[in-house]
Amino acid sequence: MDTDVLLALLSSLLGSQQYDQATLLDALVECDGDVDKAARRLLKRNTNDGPHSRKRKRKVGLDAWLDSSKSKVSRRTSGPSSGRSDAPAVSFNESASEKVSSSSTKSVSPLKNENQSARSMHETYPSNVQAQEAIDPVPSVFSSGTSSTKVRNISNNEFMKLLRPPNSKDSNVNKRLPRAPPLTLGTPLLVAQHTPCTLHPSILPPELACRLFYTMLHESRTWQRNRWWLFERVVESPHRTSFYCRKSFSGGSDDRQDMQQAAQFWYNGRQTEPPSTFPLAMEEACKIVERVVNEEMRKRQRFPLEWGGESCEDYKDLDGKVIWRANVAASNCYEGAKESVGYHTDQLTNIGPYPTIASLSLGTSRIFRLREVIPVEDKEQRSARTYNIPLQHNSVRASIASYYPELLRNLELVIMHASTQEMFKHCIPPQNAIDLFHPPFPPPVTTSADGSEEPLPAIESSNARINITFRFYRPDYRSESTPKCKCGVPCILRPDMKNRYVDPNTANAHERRDEGFKKNVVAKYWWTCYAGAQNDGKGCNMWKVMDAEAEGRGPFAGDNLLASGSH
Ligand SMILES: O=C(O)CCC(=O)C(=O)O
């Protein structure tokens, strides 16, 4: 994680559009993780590139970065007219800042309520700042205060100490390792070969896909940007998002209420309106997605910690067992090429270990980027690779917990893939250009509150991508079972991505001996305090290992495997 923080900081200093991640990483490695030095080195290189290089005029350095956000605050307080003429970010931040300060005062009261919980879908990686950087060369971070700003100058060392957790090994990046060049995975076969994801093009009937695009784009007018605290500032994700619950979920009413409470704190502990239920077109699409995901899951070996409750009555369908059922969905809207989401893993708080997530893309095509997190033990042997997966309209990318595709063995690839959330971080990077989407059908008709029917506004072309991630909130990870930290706020659940183990339940003797099959299971998860994301950035640093048995979690897929003796 700390390498990502360093990368985010470095690109904040330089502007991420001008340097690709590999260049930033190289500079960091050359400078032993010193962000300031790396920024100066890259700048110097640019200066040498020619006398007209516009990059060399940029002021860099941590102090300059902090200064720039200070001056942003003062611009803000001196009124919008003093801002840049092209300054939507400034005026936006101004109103966002007001909203945040009121919500941060509010967040105290809901957090007192025992039944409510603070949680979010995304990790609070500063790489979101990096993503936002690509939109506005001035970092889109701002002080939470008014004109008496909370921003203070701190030394480089002090800052680095904040960023680097004790015992962090990331500063010792192995300099001898060649960099693995990024790979673009343009076909379902390539995606399956290299990642624990599967790609399903043209999954919905074309008319339904188009109707769903219109519906969600219309809904997205009310979606919000995610905000959280980071290093005494509030940062904001450069895309809009919303959370939906599925009405037809067959769990009891307690389940539904519990999911609603979880949804209220969907993003980083910020209290939101109760979630909407799936619109009709989304419900229709969900049924198709569920069928495809279940078919795919039946082909795969399960991880011991996956949900194993498919034999419970509630999870049976007319057709028999349903391994995976979507009961919530998070939806994202990216307008234009520059809107993005930074590198993160999805929080496991309610979806539990080794979750399966089905992510439907509608509208303009965008790149989905995956980057593997290399376990500590492997750091000397191999470097992380970045995979780019272009996601077209009406396609589903399913991240299904899987050990590794069979094909990998035949191809004798060294990298052994496990599950997406445990082994990879993902993002939607900003792009320089996108193709406009032309809806192939006229807009659907909607029924308004007074019962009258009218069509949604027609769209000739759109620069928006709508993403719907269908998820299964596990009954054994319901909100009320989430441990609370000393702040009295529900914790978040994270995997120990950097340490992996052989799974004794599934590995055979040969596999256990074989180096290549080592470390394909994440066995440790921990609960950590997350109050800091909303609570003026202040949390209690609480940290405890998840003890599935003591916490009464399950049933797990591993229990079923053992019972059937099928491993
Ligand atoms: O838009 C996408 O495809 C990714 C969204 C995502 O990562 C999320 O909602 O957690």
Ligand SMILES: [Fe+2]
């Ligand atoms: Fe995600």
